[in-house]
Amino acid sequence: LFFRVADAVMTSSRESFLQRLDGEVDTIVRSYAAMLDHSKVTDHQETGGTSDVSHCLSAQQVSHGTLLSQAVTSDLTIQLNTQRIIVAAQSLARLVAELRAAYLVSDHTRLDECVDQQIAEYTRASEEMHRTAVGTGSMLAGKLASFES
Structure with missing residues (x-):
């Protein structure tokens, strides 16, 4: 993202830059929202949903009790x-x-300072989202494997 933003600053008009910048943020937020929606649906299908698991407790207390615990976790x-x-x-x-605000005022000194100060935070935010996505995927894969065995 950051390199695409830097490229936009160097090569685009103000209007084009702002549109591309808004598009990048929108893409990030939508992609992670979609990933979360998918993981919730997948998890619900794998576990049968908490209500379905609770309904089965009378049949096999131990195994379904464990399944309910896993679903809640x-x-x-x-x-x-x-x-x-x-x-x-x-x-x-x-x-x-x-x-975006720094670019709007056309203060390139301020823009450069903003870029220098924020690049570490961009990196941390991106890495955190990546770790969270990978963690969610690993957790769901592990649950699927445990249900199949």
Whole structure:
């Protein structure tokens, strides 16, 4: 993202730059929202949903009790990952807004300072979203393997 933003600053008009910048943020937020929606649906299908699991408790207390526990743990994990992604995406959007404001005033000194100060935060936000996405994928893959065995 950051290199695409830098490229836009160097090669585009102000209007084009702002449109591309808005597009980059929108793409990031939408892609992670879609990933979360998919992981929630997948997890619900794999576990049969908490209500279905609860309904089965009378048949096999131990195995279904474990399954219910896993479903609840998975739900909490996804909720936590959701919050982490939302915070990272909001941070990224805020930083882009600051960069956009610096560009709007056409103060290239201020823009350069803004870029220098924010690049580490962009990197941290991107890495956090990547770790969260990978963690969610690994957790779901592990749950699928445990249900198949």
